[in-house]
Amino acid sequence: MAAFRCMRAILALAILLALACPWICMPAGSRLRRTLPVAGWRVLLAGFGIRIRCHGSPPDPANALIVANHVSWTDIVVLGRLVDAGFVAKAEVANWPVIGPLARRYGCLFIARESRAAAHRTATEMNAYRAGSGLVLFAEGTTGDGDGVLPFHSSLFVTGARWPRIQPVTLAYARADGxxxxxxxxxxxxxxxxxxxxxxxxxxxxxxxxxxxxxxxESFTAQNRKQAAEESRRLIADRLAQAQAATLKRAA
Structure with a gap:
């Protein structure tokens, strides 16, 4: 079974790359700009046996900065399937073969966290991000094991006219049977x-x-970057604790 599952995942990756070829050459205003990536995310989720249970309605991402906890590369696949939004990614991703060019085409922004000047430039790019499209921020700045939420970096947040609201999103993983x-x-x-x-x-x-x-x-209006970081982290941490308690209760 393990060998079959790996072959299924490899096939899904191959299909995703095949879909990427016409998509990356597509004009920016094409009606298929969103359709092909969603098809790719669906295939990848099925290939890796990842099932989504969605609670609440995905927001209109055009005016809300989406802030989520970060566990794995699969978070990108899951959120890419659910919302029309690019991602704020670490600078190294831009140089990865294949993935880097695709990430740029998808609308990702890249940040070098060790450079204050680069962080300022990324904030400027976030505020100037294309109208009508959302942006996902993993505010922990790294991944964790999913058992809790690391501190959120307020320096990664932007507030103001382009992103008047913050949309926290909680991701919690369980076994295939829940x-x-x-x-x-x-x-x-x-x-x-x-x-x-x-x-x-x-x-x-x-x-x-x-x-x-x-x-x-529930989304909220940010007063400043510090308040946005603290409030979004509190909402996500509370939800994660509730979800873990409910899962353990069902298991008992």
Whole structure:
């Protein structure tokens, strides 16, 4: 079964790349600009056995900065499937073969967190981001194991006329049947540190799939970057704690 699951995942990756070829050459105003990526995300989710349970309605992303906790590369696939939005990504992604050019075409912005000048430039780019499209920010600045929420970096936030509201989104992973993950299973889902992307992806595929609960929390108007970071983190941490308690109760 593990070999079959890996082959299924590899086939999904191949289909995604095949869809990427016409998509990357497509005119910016084409009606298929959103259709082909969504098809690719659907294929990838099915290939890796990732099931989404959505709670609440995805927002109109055009005027809300979407802020989510970050566990794995699969977060991008899940949110890409649900909302029409680009991502704020670490600068290294821009130089990755294949993925870098596709990320740029998708509308991702890249930030070098070690450089204050680069962070300021990214904030300017976020405020000038194309009208009608959303933007997803993983405000922890890195991934965690999904058992909690790391501090949010207020320096990554922007507020003002372009992004009048903050839309927190909580991601919580469970087994394929919805039961809680063990610490070892959480680590298998989480993409942390120096984990090789392809090795991690194949191990996740071989494990038999996961369920991810996605909560679209109530959006709010940000007073400033610090308040936006603190409030969005509080809402996400509270939801994650509630979800874990409910999952453990069902398992008992």
């Amino acid at each position: 039961s809680p993950l063990s610490p070892q299973e959480r680590r298998r889902v989480a993409w942390i540190g120096d984990d090789a992307l392809l090795t991690h992806a194949m191990a996740l595929a071989a494990a038999g799939g996961v369920t991810v609960d996605v909560w679209f929390e």
